[in-house]
Amino acid sequence: MFFIAKYGEEGPGRFFNPNCSCAILLDHLKVRASSDIQASLKKRRDDTKLSINQLQRQTVAFNHQLMQLEDELSRKKAATARQTPTDEEQKEKEQPPPSAKDTKGKKGGTPPPPEDEFDPNDPVKVLEKKIEEIRKTLTTNETRIGRRKDLIAQILTQEKKLERIDKVDFTTEDGSTDLKLRESPTSVALNFLQPKKTYKVTAFPPPPEPQIFDGSESPPQAKPPTPETGKKGGKKDKEEVEPPAENDEFAPFSLCFQLLDPDADPEEEAEKAAAAEKAAKGKKK
Incomplete structure (x- = not known):
């Protein structure tokens, strides 16, 4: 006897009994959907703000650590530049280059390591690697904070939409057909809604x-x-x-929506959105 109504973020939906008049069902659905969505959005907004605060504290700590490492790197580079060559290095510089006879028949020796190769025994290289890792982390944190701010903007947009709900109604699960229960308030909703079927909820703002x-x-x-x-x-x-x-401003809108995933890869998310849009167009055709 129950059917499934979908609203809010994509999920399994909620069960409702259609064995009542359309007016009673739609009034109950309006209150229930608004309350559930508001609670869900508030929790999501609070969790996102908490995550932003944590990331911002991490960013401050990493920036402080980065400044210390950069100062230490500058001191080590300056100290290295002031160092004089050792006696052995001086002798090697003073020795004449080997003649062609000495090098004849000999294969080339081991090539010197590249200058950019990481040497764990070189304190300058170690510091440079740490600084590079911290900078990457800071860039990642900035991206994550920005996406969370975008998510909060989406949540605020959805909350403003909830304030404009005057009536609600159902559409088929693919959103292609408006069932128009609102036009038959005294009829039994069971005449429009089939048990065990899934329907999406659409909201209608007040008329101008x-x-x-x-x-x-x-x-x-x-x-x-x-x-x-x-x-x-x-x-x-x-x-x-x-x-x-x-x-x-006065057009109906669906109460089913998908919020931004702040930790998802933006490129993958765009591909999924394009694929979903393409699939929706295919269903309509």
């Missing part, structure tokens, strides 16, 4: 209020006379003007 013009304001241009009326529009003391039929 008509604009009232009095003598102090200029109303829109009156329509020219038509053959049917034969009358010419003119100014009135009060006139109601309907707003445009299509307006995003």
Whole structure:
């Protein structure tokens, strides 16, 4: 007898009993969905803010450590530059280069190691490696903080949408068909909803209020006379003007949404979104 209603972030959905009037079911669904989504978004927002604070504290600590290592590296490089060559190095410099006879028949020796090769016994190289790792960590933290801030912006957008809910209704699971239970408030919802089936919840904002013009304001241009009326529009003391039929602010919107995963790879996330959009278009066709 129960059916599944999906709203909020993608999940298994909630069970509802359709054996009641459409008006009762939709009123209950509106309160339940709004409450559940608000609680979920609030928890997600609080957890995200806590994560941002932790990452920011880590960033401060890493920046402090980076400054210390850079100072130490500068001192070691300066000390190395001031060092004089040893006696053995001086003798090697003073020795003449080997003649062609000495080198004839001999294969080339072991090539010197590359200058950028890491030497664990070289304190300068060790410091440079530590500094490079910390800089990579700082870059990663900045990216993670930025994505979490984007997530909070998404959450705030969804919370603002919840404030505009006037009515709710159902669509099929693929979102292609509006079931329009709201147009039959006294009918039994079981006539529209099949048990064990899954439906998505759609929200409808309140309709726009008509604009009232009095003598102090200029109303829109009156329509020219038509053959049917034969009358010419003119100014009135009060006139109601309907707003445009299509307006995003008053358009219905789905209560099913997917929030940003702050730890996901942006490229992989974009590929998944493109694949999902392509699949949705294929279903509609």
